[in-house]
Amino acid sequence: MKVFVTGGCGYIGSHTVVELLNHGDEVIVIDDFSNSKPDVLDKIQTICGKKPICYEGNVCDKVLLRSIFEKHDIDAAIDFAAFKAVGESVEQPLKYYQNNMNCLMTLCEIMQEYSCKNLVFSSSATVYGGVETMPIVEDSPLSTTNPYGTTKLWGEQVLQDLHHADPSWSIAILRYFNPIGAHVSGLIGESPNGIPNNIMPYICKVAMKELPQVNVFGNDYPTIDGTGVRDYIHVVDLAVGHIAALNAICNTQTIDVFNLGTGKGYSVLELIQTFAKVNNIDVPYTIVDRRPGDIAECYANTDKANRELHWKAEKGITEMCEDAYRFVKQSSSSTFGM
Numbered sequence: 001m002k003v004f005v006t007g008g009c010g011y012i013g014s015h016t017v018v019e020l021l022n023h024g025d026e027v028i029v030i031d032d033f034s035n036s037k038p039d040v041l042d043k044i045q046t047i048c049g050k051k052p053i054c055y056e057g058n059v060c061d062k063v064l065l066r067s068i069f070e071k072h073d074i075d076a077a078i079d080f081a082a083f084k085a086v087g088e089s090v091e092q093p094l095k096y097y098q099n100n101m102n103c104l105m106t107l108c109e110i111m112q113e114y115s116c117k118n119l120v121f122s123s124s125a126t127v128y129g130g131v132e133t134m135p136i137v138e139d140s141p142l143s144t145t146n147p148y149g150t151t152k153l154w155g156e157q158v159l160q161d162l163h164h165a166d167p168s169w170s171i172a173i174l175r176y177f178n179p180i181g182a183h184v185s186g187l188i189g190e191s192p193n194g195i196p197n198n199i200m201p202y203i204c205k206v207a208m209k210e211l212p213q214v215n216v217f218g219n220d221y222p223t224i225d226g227t228g229v230r231d232y233i234h235v236v237d238l239a240v241g242h243i244a245a246l247n248a249i250c251n252t253q254t255i256d257v258f259n260l261g262t263g264k265g266y267s268v269l270e271l272i273q274t275f276a277k278v279n280n281i282d283v284p285y286t287i288v289d290r291r292p293g294d295i296a297e298c299y300a301n302t303d304k305a306n307r308e309l310h311w312k313a314e315k316g317i318t319e320m321c322e323d324a325y326r327f328v329k330q331s332s333s334s335t336f337g338m
């Protein structure tokens with residue numbers, strides 16, 4: 001298949017491009033490099049022996065998008081391109097609504113013009129709100145507490161309404177839980193700019209002695225050890241889930257939603273202790289106040305994806321920790337030319 005991947009140089013996008021290329025698909029990428037680097041393309045070449053065609057630009061650029069669809073006979077699209085920092089979305093809501101909503105709607109508009117109606121949409125477990133019962137199933141209550149999550153919830157609604165109006169669309173909506181880890185080569189992984197918001201890149205910076213300690217946001221939650229419990233999924237398992245979704249949904253003229261997680265929750269302390277043990281490294285931490293908006297537990301019921309996408313996460317928490325650390329070590333040594 002010829003697959004168009006928006007945000008294909010980003011953390012999850014690049015890992016998905018690797019899996020698509022390894023699967024024998026032809027890949028065309030668009031990326032504005034607002035949260036990624038062009039050298040990822042060379043890393044993909046090293047991993048796969050080939051790299052995608054890449055256009056630098058924003059998905060909201062209709063002229064650019066039309067030129068890409070005019071030139072390439074695209075069969076399907078996977079849409080990753082979005083700003084995704086929860087805290088930043090609270091401070092800059094217009095930036096998030098403007099970019100995330102317009103990019104999705106522009107993509108769908110141009111796809112429609114070129115009769116390309118197979119789409120995998122990157123959504124998030126953050127759309128689940130006020131869920132008391134774990135593990136979370138796809139028809140659990142939806143509500144959001146930040147603009148980033150709202151753009152994902154609204155994005156899903158746009159796609160549901162689009163399919164209702166034109167049932168010839170085939171759409172898979174994938175709700176990610178907590179993607180962490182990196183490709184086993186150590187060449188691609190998560191390298192957020194500045195101080196990381198998410199736990200794993202923060203742990204990695206502490207392990208690399210770039211930050212003094214991990215601040216654990218609260219240990220008074222009703223969980224196994226009082227710290228937050230999340231469903232961490234290896235980014236390669238997540239990427240493979242996209243291939244499974246693409247193959248399952250293409251040309252079925254249906255729309256459906258799937259949780260992509262492992263179905264198992266780990267606490268913050270369990271993650272820190274596993275990371276320290278498997279990498280034989282000290283990871284100092286201190287307990288601080290809860291982070292506003294955090295919930296105690298969030299982990300997936302993955303039965304639907306297992307059954308209907310014939311996909312199941314295979315990598316465990318130790319592999320996630322090993323692979324995450326290998327990437328930051330290699331990135332650091334390559335940065336300083338060692």
Ligand code: WQD
Pocket residue numbers: 084086123124125126176177178179197198199200202214215216217218227228229230268291294
């Ligand atoms: C995980 C756990 C924190 C940082 C977010 C987004 C979600 C998705 C994944 C995009 C929690 C604790 C964290 C730290 C800590 N992103 N923590 N100290 O909040 O579950 O989900 O990322 O789709 O939309 O909401 O992930 O990694 O920020 O936090 O103690 O410095 O680690 O309290 O329990 P989260 P996270």
